[in-house]
Amino acid sequence: MKTLLLYPKFPQSFWSYDRFMEIAGLKAVLPPLGLITVASLLPKTWEIRFCDRNVAPETDADWAWCDLVILSAMLVQQQDFQDLIQKAVKLGKKVAVGGPYPTAVPEEAINSGAHYLILDEGELTIPMFLEAIAQGQTTGLFRSSEKPDVTLSPTPRFDLLQQDAYLMMAVQFSRGCPFNCEFCDIIALYGRKPRTKEPEQILTELQTLYDLGWRGSIFMVDDNFIGNQRNVKRLLRALSPWLADHNYPFTFLTEASVNLAEDDELLSLMVESGFYAVFLGIETPDQESLHVTGKVQNTRRPLVEACRKINDAGLLIYAGFILGFDGERAGAGARIQEFVSETSIPQPMLGILQAPPLTALWHRLKREERLITGERIHPTGDQNTLMNFIPTRPIAEIAQEYVEGFWTMYEPQDYLKRCFQQCMGIGLPLKPRQTMKFPLAKGFHLVLQVMWYQGICRSEIRGQFWRQLWVIFWQKPQVLNMYLGLCAAGEHFWEYRVLARERIMEQLGYDPMNVLA
Template identity: 80%
Template sequence: MKTLLLYPKFPQSFWSYDRFMEIAGLKAVIPPLGIITVAALLPKNWEIRFYDRNVNPETEADWEWCDLVILSAMIVQKSDFHALIQKAVRLGKKVAVGGPYPTSVPQDALESGAHYLILDEGELTVPLFLDAIAQGEPAGTFRSLEKPDVTLSPIPRFDLLERDAYLMMAVQFSRGCPFNCEFCDIISLYGRKPRTKEPSQILAELQTLYDLGWRGSVFIVDDNFIGNQRNVKRFLRELIPWMKQRNYPFTFITEASVNLAEDDELLHLMVESGFYAVFLGIETPDQDSLQLTRKLQNTRNPLVEACRKINKAGLLIYAGFILGFDGERSGAGERIQEFVEETSIPQPMLGILQAPPNTALWNRLKGEQRLIEGDSIHPTGDQNTLMNFIPTRPIAEIAREYVEGLWKLYEPTNYLRRCYQQCLSLGLRLRQKQTMQFPIGKGLRLVTQLIWHQGIRRPEIRRQFWRQLWTILLNKPQVLNLYLGLCAAGEHFWEYRALARERIAQQLGYDPLEASASPQQKPMLRTG
């Protein structure tokens, strides 16, 4: 079987880091781990060609060559995903699809013409698909109510990647999350019982990357890395000597819940094994909103203190924040801004609440007849899309707080100050290695471009750039790479905040920062 594996394009978004990628000479932040794991599940005698369309598009010759096209997508990739299905159908090719988007909304893929839907987790459903292919079945939907034992998951086909086009490599240690946040689709996709790989298994994946020549950062893509704290500690205790024996070839970043701050041993093990940063789902400093959305793990201890403790342990914090919870009081955006400034979180991901399909929030709003009808009934997955339901406070107010928050948080001097303060606040050992690694060629290009853009070309931040850089060099050189990377990312966010403002203005019909909504300006929302 001649098989063309394609990963659709992402639109410009918060996490696409477009300008950063451009000045660093890179194409994408991380590779698509799901589809290269599927590649490892396919028969050895199949011929495979793989393209991440965010890095390098396939050719017309590839389309002519293949018998079968396999696509994987998240909902934010919706546009390119459907275009690829439709092209394959026009060319008379069989199409198989999988990933979070088709699993959540299978009807969308069927309507575009997909023949095979490989849903849920591939370790169980790819074999069902392969049996159907072997028996000559022209179409089929393959699902499993069970969750696979991830200790049987194969090593992803890292060899298929154009590795030098990515900022980071990616591995996965666990699936699932023990918490019950109302808006989260992770628990509906992967369950509330975290399933983990064996330490030897994940070390074999890291060894594969090492043998392929990768040196630099690795994103452990778990939605909650510390969901099973016993097993994650087992892994970290084996990772520490593995890293030491190889002279620390990687640095790690992952996602975790805020209760990480409650476990001193876990914080110590993460830093000792080479973690430099963690993404936290903080969502909001408003305790009543956290209670309502069932994010109870964020209410047990003061959030500012938790952030400071994680920083003091040596981990930089990335964090997500959301506007639009039911019962949310006016000024939520301002309170998020105050929290970010107090904690110096450099890159707060501010978004407007969406109700993803099949989540508890989706089901509740559907029962309350508050979901919005039409093409937008399914969220786009983008952070700057207005909610797909009727909120409990004026949508114009939420939109204004969102755009205003992004605009102020990513004002260049504010952003660079937070990068500087966060890096200085990290509790690091004096002789600790660099907290983030770039490949040498890419790093030199990045520094050169950064000096030009922020040290020379932008008069409004020129003095601040040199003053802060000099202080970092003198007082905390271990964070230099991390600090330079954060500064360079500013070039993306200063463009992105304008794009987000434009997108919201298009949806509202006016710029929320330039005009207050009159009754005629307010968007008309229909319930379904």
């Protein structure tokens, strides 16, 4: 079987870092870990070609060569995903699809013409698909209510990647989350019992990346890395000596719940094992909204105190915030801004609440007949999309708070100030090796570009940039590349905040040009 694995394009979004990628000479932030894991599950006798369309498009020769096209996608990739299905069908190719998007909304893949739907987790459903192919079946839908044992998951096909096109590599240790946040689709997709790989598996994957020549940062893509704290500590205790034996080729960042601040040992182990940053789902400083949405783990201790504890341990904080919870009081956006200012979180991801399919929130709103359907619905999956349900306060009020909040938090002077304060406030371990890494040649080019744009071209921050850089250089040089990386990311956010405002205005029915004028 001649198989073409395609990963659809992402639209410009908060996490796409478009301008950053451009000045860094990179194409994409992360590789598609799910799709290269699928490649490892396919028969060794199959011929495989792989293409991440965020890096480079496939060719006409690829289309002519293949018998089967396999696609994986998240919800935000829906447009290119559907277009690729339709193109493949038009060319007479068989199409198999999987990933979070078709798993949550299979009817959209079917309507686009997909022949095989390999849903849920591939370790269980890909064998079903392969058996159907062997029996000559031309269509099929393959699902499993069981969760696979991830200790049996194969090492992803990292060799298929064009490594120098990515900012980071990706590795997964666990699936699932023990918490019960109403709006989160992770527990719907992967369950509430975190399943972890064995430490030896992760070390094998890291050794594979090492042998392929990767040196730099790795995103541990778990949705809650610390969901199983016992097993994550086992991993970290094995990871630290491996890194030392290999002269610290990698640094790590991941996602975790705020209760990370409650475990001193875990914090210490993460820093000792090369973790330099963590993304926290803070959502809101409003305690009432946290209780409404079931995010009780964020109510156990003051959130500002938790953030400072994590910073003091040596970790940079990225964080997500949401507007639009039921019963939310007016001014929620301003309260988020105050929280971000107090904690100096450099890159707060502010979004408007969505009810993803299959979540507890989606089911509740469906019972309450508050879901928006048909032509009135806005596409979901990006942070600057109006909610797909009727909120409890005026939607225009929520939208205004989103636009004002995002615009203000990414005002260049405020952004650079937070970057500086966060870096200066991070505690340093005895061996300060944990910080974001770039390949040397591209890192040097990126530094020159940042100095040109922010140290020369942008008059409003020119003096601030040089003053802060000088202090970092003399007082805390260990975080210099972290600081410059955050500065470079500002180039993306200063463009993206304009796009975010335009998108919201269009969804509200305003002419963005008139509003901006």
